[in-house]
Amino acid sequence: MWKITSSLLAAFLVLTGILLLAVLSLPSSSRAQQTLSRQAEVERLKQEVARNPNKAKARIELANALDDAGDTDAAIFQYLAAIRIDPSDASARRNIGVAYLRKGDIKAAEPAFREAIRLAPDYTKARVSLIEVLARKQDWDASLTEITQALRMNRVEFVTVQLESLFPAERDGFLQAKLEAAAHACLGNLILDQHADVDRATKELRKAVEIDPQFAVAFQILAYVYETRNKREDALSAAQTALRLNPNLPNAHLTAGIIYKEIGRTEDAIREYQASIQILPSFAKGYFNLGNLYADLKQQPQAIDAYQKALSADSKFDAIARVHNNLAVCYYVTGQYALAWQHVHDVQRLGGNVNPGFLAALRKAAPGENSMPPARVAPLPPR
Numbered sequence: 001m002w003k004i005t006s007s008l009l010a011a012f013l014v015l016t017g018i019l020l021l022a023v024l025s026l027p028s029s030s031r032a033q034q035t036l037s038r039q040a041e042v043e044r045l046k047q048e049v050a051r052n053p054n055k056a057k058a059r060i061e062l063a064n065a066l067d068d069a070g071d072t073d074a075a076i077f078q079y080l081a082a083i084r085i086d087p088s089d090a091s092a093r094r095n096i097g098v099a100y101l102r103k104g105d106i107k108a109a110e111p112a113f114r115e116a117i118r119l120a121p122d123y124t125k126a127r128v129s130l131i132e133v134l135a136r137k138q139d140w141d142a143s144l145t146e147i148t149q150a151l152r153m154n155r156v157e158f159v160t161v162q163l164e165s166l167f168p169a170e171r172d173g174f175l176q177a178k179l180e181a182a183a184h185a186c187l188g189n190l191i192l193d194q195h196a197d198v199d200r201a202t203k204e205l206r207k208a209v210e211i212d213p214q215f216a217v218a219f220q221i222l223a224y225v226y227e228t229r230n231k232r233e234d235a236l237s238a239a240q241t242a243l244r245l246n247p248n249l250p251n252a253h254l255t256a257g258i259i260y261k262e263i264g265r266t267e268d269a270i271r272e273y274q275a276s277i278q279i280l281p282s283f284a285k286g287y288f289n290l291g292n293l294y295a296d297l298k299q300q301p302q303a304i305d306a307y308q309k310a311l312s313a314d315s316k317f318d319a320i321a322r323v324h325n326n327l328a329v330c331y332y333v334t335g336q337y338a339l340a341w342q343h344v345h346d347v348q349r350l351g352g353n354v355n356p357g358f359l360a361a362l363r364k365a366a367p368g369e370n371s372m373p374p375a376r377v378a379p380l381p382p383r
Contacts, residue, residue: 038069049078056086060095067099075099090120097129109133124150124157131162135194140187144204147190148183155179162186166217167280169248173217181212189221201225216245220252227259235259250276250283257286261293269293277309284310284317291326300330321352329358337366 045062052058063078079096082089097112110133116126127150134143150158159174163186166174174182188204191197202225208218219242226235236259242252257272270293276286291306307327310317317323328343340362347354 056082094126177215178212181208184208185218284314321350
């Protein structure tokens with residue numbers, strides 16, 4: 001799903017022309033351990049199926065393990081066997097649909113999900129999967145119908161599953177809004193997640209706030225949409241409305257801060273970024289954007305402090321390599337070359353690329369500090 005919590009990152013630090021293109025990956029040893037563990041589980045479940053060949057549950061568990069291990073075709077074979085044994089098992093229908101979807105076979109996936117829902121109308125995960133298929137087809141009207149039905153059947157579970165990436169305060173907004181408004185906002189959010197028809201997404205979000213003018217989270221998402229389309233006045237108005245209705249939305253403060261920064265209202269931007277992290281101390285994006293602003297202002301000590309707090313706030317922050325990159329730049333600018341090299345090495349450790357211009361400048365300034373092999377470099381970005 002499109003993540004409100006991650007989509008509002010402004011372009012990361014551009015300082016002395018230095019950019020980072022980062023690709024995060026698990027260490028090879030960790031991946032190898034996971035592979036061995038999955039293989040062992042598959043072998044165990046194969047033995048279980050051999051002992052109980054007519055037990056649907058055993059075949060479903062084996063199929064799930066095979067799918068996790070990446071053997072989708074073998075998983076589908078086991079799901080089909082389970083369905084033949086027990087045609088009424090809705091989970092097998094839903095899971096085989098997920099496997100088909102992983103193979104890109106939407107035509108096979110959709111009827112599997114629909115059959116799972118027929119067998120178990122309150123099966124929220126099956127409805128979420130069907131909605132994903134409809135979204136891939138960009139059948140927004142059918143998506144809205146299924147979203148509305150899912151909200152009616154089990155609103156709490158649907159919001160929890162469909163909007164799992166949202167903060168608790170944001171999910172609460174979908175739970176408290178009028179049902180029809182929540183459905184339109186869910187659809188708008190889904191369309192944004194698919195990077196599809198932004199005009200249709202905007203229409204759905206406007207419909208949501210028209211139905212329920214107290215729906216703060218819908219205003220927050222609208223603010224994001226307007227900001228990405230350079231409609232700054234509309235974006236700021238929507239963000240301010242969201243905060244008036246619910247001042248405890250970190251992303252609304254973040255959006256307002258980004259807009260204030262863009263229009264040159266630096267103090268207001270700092271205030272909003274600080275508000276976002278005061279509400280949610282683990283909000284790494286708030287610290288990251290605050291650090292970027294201080295770096296732009298050439299206030300390196302404050303930038304370093306914000307970046308360090310971003311690192312400690314959330315070890316799973318999706319821009320963590322960028323934070324290390326920006327710290328390296330700040331330490332270089334302040335003449336702390338050993339620390340700059342340390343964060344360059346952190347970027348490398350995370351699988352990131354370091355701008356060659358910056359790397360050359362750092363090597364020239366402190367050649368003796370580099371105890372690591374030459375960093376992988378990325379081409380300079382186009383101007």
